[in-house]
Structure formats: C-alpha cells, structure tokens
Amino acid sequence: MIRNLFIIGITIFSLVLLAGCAKDLESVDITTVDSPESSEGVSGDEVSGVSGTGDAVQFGIDGEDTTGTGDTQAVDPLSQRTVYFGYDESIVSDEAQTIIRAHAEVLLDNPDANLEIFGHADERGTREYNLALGDQRAVAVSSFFQEFGVDVSRISAISYGEELPAVIGSDESAWSLNRRVEFDY
C-alpha cells in the first residue's frame, strides 16, 4: 500500500521535477529573506490551511503546490517537505521517517539532485541555543536520509534557529509549526 503510494508519488514528482526546481529555489530565497514580522506569504497560508484541515503536517513550505488534488487521500508523504519536533527535542518521529524515506527514494532515483536541509526552532529558549537545536534537528533528519541510502556528499544542512518562523505567534499552535526541519532538492 505504502509502496504504491510511493510509486504514484514518484510519478507525479517526476512530471513536476524540472518545473519544480526553479520554483523551489525561488521559494527558499524568499524564506531566507522573509521577515519574522511579515504575516503574508508562507506563514499566512499555513495558518489558514491548518485551521481548515487540522493537519499540521500537510502544510510544509511547498505544500500548497502539491496538496491541491490530494484532499481526499490521507497523507502523501511526498507532498510534505517539512517535519515537526517536540519542544527542545530532535527526535525524528515515525511519521517524519515515513516522509523522509519517500523523499530518499526519489533522491536515489535522481542522482543529480542535491538535498538542502534547514533546521528551525520555536521562539522559546535563547537564540544561540535555538540555532544549535536547529543544527541538531537538521543533523537528525540528515542521518535518516543517509540511513535510507542518500550519500552524505549530496546533503547540506543549516540551522536558522528561531530566526525564520513559519508562523508568527506566541502560543503552542504557532510554536508547534515552528519546531521543524524543512528540506528541498
């Protein structure tokens, strides 16, 4: 069952791969310069998306492109490029591992693609600690990609700590969406 989903996912992914590359690079650029104060763009979409479906995992940074046709399906792991963490933790959940495994298989079929991993933290805790925590989360996700066969030379990982929140807010609903690792390839 899961395997079938992967194949469907990979097929869909292959069709959008070339178009996706340019878009993805662009959206990462926007992320790096996007204001913590800005309520537009990514964070605004995520907030409304979450209240609509109640499923946080569906709204990664590129989520809006790929979830459009998948509303009736549970979760297509390939539609997710964000995984979430517990407070002050860098343990990769089973759900996150499923997502990572799906993308790892795509990467194995596309040996020219390189993987970028971005670690993030919520605003609680100090900035420097959160940068180090973002590192730890990025490294944890990187380890699973390697575990699933992606060569370490294809992976780069960086932490943005609490500097680039996905959602602006000072409550658990915002914090839980900000404790995350995003990846892109």
Next chain:
Amino acid sequence: MPNAASKILLMIILLLAGAHVHAVVTIEIDQGVKRGIPIAIVPFGISDDIDQELELDEVIRSDLSRTGRFDVLNVDKFLQSPTKVEDVDFADWKLISVDYLVIGSIERVDESNFRIETRLFNVFNEKQIFGSQFIATTSSDRKVMHQIANEVYERITGTKSSFHTRIAYTVASVTSENKTEHRLVVADYDGKNATVILKTDSPILSPSWSPDSEKITYSILGRDQSKIWVQEVSSGNRQIVAEFKGQNRSPSWSPDGTRLAFANSRDGNSDIFILTLATREIIQLTTDRQIDTEPAWSPDADYIVFTSNRGKGAQIYKVRAKENQQIERLTIYGKSNSRASYSPTGKQLILITDQGTGNQVGIFDIESKSISVVSSTSIDDSAVYSPNGEMLMYVVEGRDRHIKILSPDGRIQSRVETLEGAVNQVAWSWDS
C-alpha cells in the same frame, strides 16, 4: 511575583515651561516594598535667555530610579522648589522624609555653551555633600546629566554607577522592498544617542564588547556558514576572525581582551572553543556529542560557563578556560537554564531560566545554587548585568519585542528606547 494590581505606573513629567518640556519617561515600580534611599531632585532653574530644549534633571531622576537603590520623590510632593542654596529650607524636606536633595541651575555662557551648576545636600545634617559646575552644549547635555547622576550615586552609595556606559543591540525590520534588514546599534545605556554601526540582510547574533569598549564581536548567520567578526565601533572597520569549518557562533570577549570564547560545530555538533586573537590559534574545551554553546567568561578569566543539553534539557556547566579540564554542572533547579553570564563580583550568574512559567530572567547564586526569578515577563532572552552589577538588562520577546532595564531585585522596570523594529539581543559595554 509582582501582579498588575500591586504595581503603579509612576509617570514622571518634567515640570518646565513651554519649550523645555521633554519626553516622558515611564518607570514601573512594583510597590510591594519600598526600600530605596529617598531623594528629591528639584527641577533645575533655567535662566530666561535659554530657549533651546535641553535634557535636564529628568535624566538624573531616571538614572537614579532605574537602579532600585533610590526612591526618587515625585515632584508634585515637593513643598518648595529651590534652585539656589539660599532658598533651601531643610525643614520642608524633612517633613516629606527626604534623605538627600539635589538642586541645580543652568545659564547661558555664549551662543552654544551653557553652565550647569548643581549641589547635593544631606537633608538630615543640613550639609552640602558636593557642588559642581559643568559646561554643556545642546549635544552634550545628556552626558553632563549622566555625570551629575553618577556623582550623586557615587557619593551616596560609595559605588560607581553605570550611567556613562553604552549598550549594543540587534534589531530586525522590514524594508520597503519587503526584505528583512538586520542592524547592529550602539547607544547610551538608556537607549539615547543610538547609532547604527552595521546593516545586513543576514541575522546578526550575540554582540559582545571588547573590555576597552572600542570594539564589538558578533556572529553573522550566513546562507551556508556563520562567521565571527570583530568591528571597531568608531571607524566601522571590521574583519572576520573565525570562519572555521562548521558554524562559528556566540562569541564572548575575554576580560583581558586577548581571546574570544565561541561555539563551533566542526564535529557536527556545537562545542566550546577559545580563539587567541593575535595568533588565530584555537583550543577546544568540550568534546561531547550534545549541544554546547553560549560561553561566557568569569571576571578573572579562569573559567567559562556555557549552556549544554548533555543532561536532559539545557543547563549551565562550568569548565576551566584550558584544554582537557573537568566539566562541572552548575544549575540543578528548573526545566532549563541557558545563556548565563557572570556578575562583576563573580558570585552570581544571570541567565534565562524555565521554572515552569516560561523563559524568565533568573539570578543564580553559585555558592547556594539557588535561582531567583527577577522578570515578570515569560519569553525572555539575552539577559546581562550592567558593568557595576547594579542594573540588569534583557530582551522581552513576543509580539512587542523590546529591551528592559531591571533593578537586581526586579522591583524597578523601565523600557529602553530602541530604533524601530524587532529587538533581538543586547550587550552591555564594560566600565571604561
């Protein structure tokens, strides 16, 4: 814990006519216990030929209030407002229980210079403690007022103030092109005379002053790598001092000025290192697989304290500033403790503590290992001591990010004026 009902807002408004009205400074006082030294600062007399706006006695009042060591009497309680020695009636001040009295006057010397005369009296024995004259210009007026406040503070408490020191802070704001601009700002300790010394697209982190207060080190979070810079405040000249493999973060200048402690992740996780600035040689202090970051020096430069999650959650550890030393855990109470730095005496640490009610400013006593929470906010970061240890400063996070000054007991709180944007971190200069 101070609650809203037990607080009053003391609005101190300078009672001067027309052109001499100044900005209102708001200082919040938790009224639980009043234990400051009662002092009155009478509005300075101003000669008729002065029509410039000058910063006067309000600066002194704010300086003395912020330390928590003085209860600065509200001017509307005064029975008289003398500006000359011969007008002082000590009986009027004894009646309202004032221990010390400051009076002053200002007159024009020439086109751009003013003479400020001030006197401090002991009300109890009716004696003058000091009298001084200063020459000020419209641009140096605040500086002179800080000097007078320092003189009053030193004569009464026997300790030097921090009113003449400066702070550095980082602030992020959105430009008209909808990009985030990060700025490093240097200002007087009360936020006035702010100057932007660096603007960049990338976050600036962990500013730390050199002991001569002429340079600042910081880390810039790059797209691929964080690097550590040293910048001269006056000239703006800057250079990279650490771009070792991995991330280079959280620099902290040693008290002797020759070294930086910093965090580097060349082995895949953040460890503590010391960089000797002259030789660019580094030594490694920690080697475990967990997070070690936020190093800070003891005043004698013998020890480094740092944050680590080698136990469960973040806690503060201590190590000698040499290779291959034993690591000692310091904090034992609280869900987490991070970003510690030493008090000038070396006996306490100021840190960010989570005692189950959010991230708050705490004072950790090294001897007893107890922690007292001193802030009444709950998403706090970047807490530091003033150079004389008699004020605290930290960043309040959340919707309205700003910098606060606290008295060490948390009783007196005041907001520091900052440039527009979201304030991220703050560092206090040394006493030089």
